[in-house]
Amino acid sequence: MIEFKKVTKSYDKRTLILKNIDFKIKTGEFVVLIGESGCGKTTTMKLINRLIDPSSGVVLIDGEDISTVDPIILRRRIGYVIQKEGLMPHMTIGENIELVPKLLKWEKERRKNRAYELLNLLNLDPEIYYEKYPHEVSGGQKQRVGIARALATNPDIILMDEPFSALDPITRESIQDEVLKLQKELGKTIIFVTHDMDEAIKLGERIAFLKDGEILQFDTPDEILKRPASEYIEQFIGKDRIWKTPKKLLVSDIMSKHYWTIEKRSNISRAFNLLKTHDTDFLIVTETEGGRYSEPIGIIFRKNLIYAMENNILRVRDIMDKEFTTIDKDSNLLDVLNKMSSINAKVIPVVDDRNRLTGVITNLGLVNAISKIAPSPEVEEESIGMGDAV
Ligand SMILES: Nc1ncnc2c1ncn2[C@@H]1O[C@H](COP(=O)(O)OP(=O)(O)OP(=O)(O)O)[C@@H](O)[C@H]1O
Ligand SMILES: [Mg+2]
CATH class of the missing domain: 3.40.50.300 (P-loop containing nucleotide triphosphate hydrolases)
Structure with missing residues (x-):
C-alpha cells in the first residue's frame, strides 16, 4: 500500500x-x-x-x-x-x-x-x-x-x-x-x-x-x-x-428557444411586423394561434414576404416554405449535422414526441452551441505542443 x-x-x-x-x-x-x-x-x-x-x-x-x-x-x-x-x-x-x-x-x-x-x-x-x-x-x-x-x-x-x-x-x-x-x-x-x-x-x-x-x-x-x-x-x-x-450531445441541449411563431391564417402584414419587432430572420408557422405547443407546418423567411408583395398574396399559409424538415428533441448532434448538410436547411424546428414545436436549431445557434463546448484554444495549443515534443 x-x-x-x-x-x-x-x-x-x-x-x-x-x-x-x-x-x-x-x-x-x-x-x-x-x-x-x-x-x-x-x-x-x-x-x-x-x-x-x-x-x-x-x-x-x-x-x-x-x-x-x-x-x-x-x-x-x-x-x-x-x-x-x-x-x-x-x-x-x-x-x-x-x-x-x-x-x-x-x-x-x-x-x-x-x-x-x-x-x-x-x-x-x-x-x-x-x-x-x-x-x-x-x-x-x-x-x-x-x-x-x-x-x-x-x-x-x-x-x-x-x-x-x-x-x-x-x-x-x-x-x-x-x-x-x-x-x-x-x-x-x-x-x-x-x-x-x-x-x-x-x-x-x-x-x-x-x-x-x-x-x-x-x-x-x-x-x-x-x-x-x-x-x-x-x-x-x-x-x-x-x-x-457528439452522440451524447442532444438536440435539447443545443436548440434555441429564441423564435417566434405565426398562425397559418394570419395576414402577411403581421408577419412583417413580427420580423421587424423581434429582429429575426424567420417565423415558424403553426396550425393555431399561440402555437408554441402545436405542430410546425411551415417557415416564413424574408424572401417569402418579398414574394408575397410582388404577387399580391395576403395569407401566410399561401407563401410559407413547406419544404422543411423537423428534428426530434432527443436526437443528437450528429443527426443534426447530417440533416443540415443533406437538405441544406437554415432552420430546423425541434419537435417533441407528439410533434409539438419545442425549439429551433439554426446555423448560427449551432455554431454557438458547438463553440461553447469545444475545447478551449489553450487546450488545443497544448496538445499541439505535446505532439511536437516527440
Ligand atoms: N522543480 C520545480 N521548481 C519549481 N516549480 C516547479 C518545479 N517542478 C514543478 N513546478 C511547478 O509545480 C506545479 C505543478 O507541476 P507538475 O509538473 O506537478 O504539474 P502537472 O500536473 O504534472 O502538469 P502537466 O499536466 O503539465 O504535466 C507547476 O506550477 C510547476 O510549474
Ligand atoms: Mg506532469
Whole structure:
C-alpha cells in the first residue's frame, strides 16, 4: 500500500505546489491521477520514487516511511514510464531494457532472457526488435519498450506519467488494452497520470482528481461520473467527454428557444411586423394561434414576404416554405449535422414526441452551441505542443 499523509510540497517556500495530499493506494490497484496542466500530478508521482521529497508530511510504502529508504533501493521496487519514453538513443532496445539489470550486475544471459520475455509480453518480436535502435521503431513501439524497461527488475509498483499522450488514438487504444491486461496478469500497483478523462475512465479502478495541489475527489470512475464532487469536475468531465462523443450531445441541449411563431391564417402584414419587432430572420408557422405547443407546418423567411408583395398574396399559409424538415428533441448532434448538410436547411424546428414545436436549431445557434463546448484554444495549443515534443 502507498500512503500519503498530509503531504505538502513547495520549491521556494512561498508557493505550495502540493497543499495537502492525503490518500491511500491499495496494493495491486490501478489509480489514475487526473487534472489540468500544472495541478501537481507529476510532483505527486515523483514523491513516490523520491525523485523529490515532501516539504512536510510523509509518504509510506507498505507502512514504511520512504524518507528512511535509500532512493536507489527504493527505485528498484518502482518502475517509471514517462511521456517521452526516455530511451537512450545510442543504445539498442535490448540494451535499453537491460539498463537497470546491468547496473544490478545481472549476468548477460539472465538480462537477455528477461529482455526477450518482456518484449514478448509487450507484443514485440524479440528476434526483430532486440537489436534495433529507438529511432528505427514507431512511437507506439518505443512506448512499449519504455514499459518493458520499467518492468525489467519486476517492480511491484509502476508509475506512468502521461505515457500515451503523444500516440495516435488507435495505437493508444491498443496499448491501453495491453497495460490493462498486464496489470491483471502481473498484479502490479499502477499509478497513471493523464489529462484525458476517457483514458482515466477506461484504465482507473479509482481516479484521483487534482486541482491546484489538492485532491478534489478520489473515487471509482462510475462514482465520479455520476456524482462529481464539484462543478469544476463536472465541467471537466462534461466538456471533455461531450466533445469526444457528439452522440451524447442532444438536440435539447443545443436548440434555441429564441423564435417566434405565426398562425397559418394570419395576414402577411403581421408577419412583417413580427420580423421587424423581434429582429429575426424567420417565423415558424403553426396550425393555431399561440402555437408554441402545436405542430410546425411551415417557415416564413424574408424572401417569402418579398414574394408575397410582388404577387399580391395576403395569407401566410399561401407563401410559407413547406419544404422543411423537423428534428426530434432527443436526437443528437450528429443527426443534426447530417440533416443540415443533406437538405441544406437554415432552420430546423425541434419537435417533441407528439410533434409539438419545442425549439429551433439554426446555423448560427449551432455554431454557438458547438463553440461553447469545444475545447478551449489553450487546450488545443497544448496538445499541439505535446505532439511536437516527440
Ligand atoms: N522543480 C520545480 N521548481 C519549481 N516549480 C516547479 C518545479 N517542478 C514543478 N513546478 C511547478 O509545480 C506545479 C505543478 O507541476 P507538475 O509538473 O506537478 O504539474 P502537472 O500536473 O504534472 O502538469 P502537466 O499536466 O503539465 O504535466 C507547476 O506550477 C510547476 O510549474
Ligand atoms: Mg506532469
